Amino acid sequence: MSYLGVGVSPGTVPVYHSTNLKLLDKRIKIAELVLRFMILGLGVVAVVLIGTDSQVKVFFSFKKEAKFTDVKALVFLVVANGLAAGYSLIQGLRCVVSLVRGSVLFNKPLAWAIFSADQIMAYVTVSAVAGAGQSAVKVCNMYEKFCNQVGEGVASAVVACISMVLLSCISSFTLFRLYGPNKTKSAAW
Amino acid sequence: MSYLGVGVSPGTVPVYHSTNLKLLDKRIKIAELVLRFMILGLGVVAVVLIGTDSQVKVFFSFKKEAKFTDVKALVFLVVANGLAAGYSLIQGLRCVVSLVRGSVLFNKPLAWAIFSADQIMAYVTVSAVAGAGQSAVKVCNMYEKFCNQVGEGVASAVVACISMVLLSCISSFTLFRLYGPNKTKSAAW
Structure with a gap:
């Protein structure tokens, strides 16, 4: 009887739930950690690639150097990736x-603070990539070598911004599941 | 006894919670409804203001007409607001x-479908506004009248995109609270 009692006692059910929850939480945290360090790495790569890029071209007798500071959208991209x-x-x-x-x-x-900051960073990085994509086309017509390195930087920034969007989903999940419909305090919100 | 029984019976507790929850849900739905129709209105206003804007200027003996189709970022803004x-x-x-x-x-x-669609629309509208903000400055130096009307359109699009961001938060809330930590099915995810 005692043997059976351990197996089916209602007291073991919450323990099982809590283990399941901890496993889920650990997975989410590991995913979050991987994404955060991916953004760190990719952000630095994007900043270095775009920030150090330059090409000198001679137009008739004029020397013209292309730098990322010539294109506002690239400056925004470098700043956004540095921030990220x-x-x-x-x-x-x-x-x-x-x-x-x-x-x-x-x-x-x-959870609210992390959620808000992640949302802001996600919108900033997505806007920066969208802006750079639109502007980079003009530069590419004139400076091919410059354009290639900028392209690599933008590619790195694109992956970083997708990771940032995924992270903002994770922090939404972490925040809003605290407001589950079967919690008295949460329902009163 | 029957009078007291009705008042304090444990059976009434879930009813109380559910009423609270329904009140919260109703408020959220009304907020969602207001925001959705705000975006509809503001999106249409932005499309009409930017889409119908034009200014003819004479440079020496050349006539040059400014239209939103001259600026890629404005085309993107019109398309994004039309979609929104x-x-x-x-x-x-x-x-x-x-x-x-x-x-x-x-x-x-x-809930996942609405969440995903809202997220995409929020990022698209924010990117469109950010891009237009960067590009519009150039147009304004040459075409003042054209620039004013575009400015009004962009202002309308900015409010629409803020509403879209708020909506994406509401749909995150609606989705992820279904994964509250004290639900067996949710914890197993």
């Missing part, structure tokens, strides 16, 4: 700490 | 139906 890289470093370190401690984020104000 | 307006009409009608029926969205595939 710095932001991801800070958030990545927070992820490492929370993974090592094994803590689960149930703190609503912190 | 059409999309918001369809989603707005869905909101009206669900408000009239009083149904609550607990259907995960539908």
Whole structure:
């Protein structure tokens, strides 16, 4: 009877749920960590590739140097990726700490802060890539070599911005699941 | 006894929660409805203002007409706002139906579809506004009258895109609260 009691006791059910939840949380945290450090790496690559790119061309007797500062959209892209890289470093370190401690984020104000910051960064990086895509075409007609390196930088920024969008989905999930419909406090919102 | 029984019976507790939840859901739905029809209106205004704008200027003996099709970013803005307006009409009608029926969205595939579509529309409208903001400056140096009307269109598009971002937050909330940590099915995800 005691043997059967352990197996089917209702008391074991919450333990099972909590283990399942921890597994899900660990997976989400690892995905978040990987994405944050991907953005850090890709952001730095984009900044270096675009920031160091230049090409000198001679038009008749004039020397003209192409630099990213000539195109506003590229300046915006470099700034946005620099910001994203710095932001991801800070958030990545927070992820490492929370993974090592094994803590689960149930703190609503912190979840709201991370959610808001991730949303802003996602919109900034997407806008920067969209703007650069539109403007880069003009530069490419005149400066082929310059254009190639900018293209590699933009490609890196595109992957970084997709990662940032995925991250903003993860932080939405982390925040809004705290408002599950079967929680009294949450329903009162 | 029967009088007291009705008042404090544990059976009334879930009813109380569910009423609270319904109130929250109704508020969210009304906010969603208002935002959807705001985007519809503002999107149409932006398309009409930018799409019908033109200015003829005489340079020496050449006549040059400025139209939105001269600036790629404005074409993108018009297309994005047209799409946002059409999309918001369809989603707005869905909101009206669900408000009239009083149904609550607990259907995960539908919530995922609305969430994804809202996310895409939010990123598209934000990118379009960011691109137009960068490009419009050039036009304004040459065509003042044209620039004024474009400015009004862009202002309308900015409010529409902010509304779209808020909507994407609402649909994230509607989706991810279905994955509350104290639901067995959700935790297994």
